[in-house]
Amino acid sequence: MKKRYRNGKIWDFEHEIGELGNREVILGLDGGTTSTVCICMPIFPFSDSFPDPLPVLARAVAGCSNHNSVGETAARETLEQVMADALLKSGSNRSAVRAVCLSVSGVNHSTDELRILNWLREIFPSHVKLYVQNDAVAALASGTMGKLHGCVLIAGTGTIAFGFTEDGRQARAAGAGPVLGDWGSGYGIAAQALTAIVRAYDGRGPVTILSSNILQTLGLSSPDELIGWTYADPSWARIAALVPVVVSCAEAGDRVAHEILQDSVEELALSVKAVVQRLGLCGEDGKASFPLVMVGGVLEANKRWDIGKEVVNHISKSYPGVLPIHPKVEPAVGAALLGWNFLMTESHKEACKR
Numbered sequence: 536m537k538k539r540y541r542n543g544k545i546w547d548f549e550h551e552i553g554e555l556g557n558r559e560v561i562l563g564l565d566g567g568t569t570s571t572v573c574i575c576m577p578i579f580p581f582s583d584s585f586p587d588p589l590p591v592l593a594r595a596v597a598g599c600s601n602h603n604s605v606g607e608t609a610a611r612e613t614l615e616q617v618m619a620d621a622l623l624k625s626g627s628n629r630s631a632v633r634a635v636c637l638s639v640s641g642v643n644h645s646t647d648e649l650r651i652l653n654w655l656r657e658i659f660p661s662h663v664k665l666y667v668q669n670d671a672v673a674a675l676a677s678g679t680m681g682k683l684h685g686c687v688l689i690a691g692t693g694t695i696a697f698g699f700t701e702d703g704r705q706a707r708a709a710g711a712g713p714v715l716g717d718w719g720s721g722y723g724i725a726a727q728a729l730t731a732i733v734r735a736y737d738g739r740g741p742v743t744i745l746s747s748n749i750l751q752t753l754g755l756s757s758p759d760e761l762i763g764w765t766y767a768d769p770s771w772a773r774i775a776a777l778v779p780v781v782v783s784c785a786e787a788g789d790r791v792a793h794e795i796l797q798d799s800v801e802e803l804a805l806s807v808k809a810v811v812q813r814l815g816l817c818g819e820d821g822k823a824s825f826p827l828v829m830v831g832g833v834l835e836a837n838k839r840w841d842i843g844k845e846v847v848n849h850i851s852k853s854y855p856g857v858l859p860i861h862p863k864v865e866p867a868v869g870a871a872l873l874g875w876n877f878l879m880t881e882s883h884k885e886a887c888k889r
């Protein structure tokens with residue numbers, strides 16, 4: 536029985552996940568900066584349609600697994616723990632695992648992928664198929680039910696556009712963090728709004744109701760106090776949380792707020808168009824249809840100022856074949872479906888060889 540050290544104590548993985556059941560399963564993981572979700576799904580037979588509802592055996596949640604944020608050791612511990620929890624909850628065990636599809640933020644390069652594959656291989660034997668991807672890939676798969684084709688646009692605290700062609704080529708745009716220009720993101724919108732308040736206060740920019748509305752939301756009495764507020768904790772998510780205030784100001788007719796949202800729409804559309812163009816998803820005549828999976832709080836539908844809808848309108852002027860999809864399942868389920876799709880494709884190829 537394999538023993539490993541965690542938090543200075545010997546941790547018995549096999550004991551923790553138990554010795555129950557022997558149904559073959561797939562683990563799908565969506566690892567983010569806020570949380571990590573693992574889904575355990577049984578291997579269901581191939582057919583023209585998916586079982587409805589999808590046969591999810593268990594769902595487990597843990598904290599951050601982005602190695603850039605918490606370091607390699609903590610990220611690995613979180614991922615091991617969440618997989619063990621999901622297996623335990625499903626009444627299954629490690630020997631039942633046929634495939635693991637791990638979509639995790641912070642996977643930006645083939646070396647990140649290889650490092651994670653190597654430690655996964657220490658846990659799972661060689662017959663278990665392992666797939667490691669950037670977390671945007673699970674988000675795409677959640678909208679396409681596991682098929683890697685089309686483009687996903689994620690706009691939450693940060694933003695990224697990621698796309699695949701049916702023959703496996705991939706491209707991404709943005710997703711490098713706000714310092715490197717993720718301007719359409721929640722952080723980008725809110726940072727512009729805070730900047731507009733300071734500019735208006737100084738007399739460098741137009742008057743805007745963003746000043747009164749944001750100060751009231753933060754419980755501050757003067758724009759001067761914004762300086763202390765931002766220095767106290769400049770975390771991106773804390774600043775990005777102000778986007779709904781910007782939306783309500785734009786809905787109330789504020790020109791400055793409206794222009795900030797309009798800029799965000801253009802930036803987000805630009806990321807998608809860059810990916811579509813590079814991959815040729817729109818076909819030679821620019822009119823071919825392709826799925827665009829829309830994920831993240833910034834793309835939530837609002838009554839009058841709907842950023843997601845405006846992004847799609849903007850893209851469809853260049854690419855009328857864009858087919859927006861708002862996923863009905865979460866990204867971790869997308870990762871499990873992706874793992875299932877990879878397995879089915881590999882089994883099919885092996886069957887053809889025989």
Ligand SMILES: Nc1ncnc2c1ncn2[C@@H]1O[C@H](COP(=O)(O)OP(=O)(O)OP(=O)(O)O)[C@@H](O)[C@H]1O
Nearest residue numbers: 691692693721722775776777778779831832833835
């Ligand atoms: N109704 C809304 N309209 C526009 N933006 C919204 C709305 N509700 C929440 N938001 C914004 O959505 C963002 C959070 O979205 P989400 O929870 O998808 O992101 P996250 O998971 O924190 O970040 P990331 O996806 O970058 O890791 C915040 O910027 C928040 O202000």
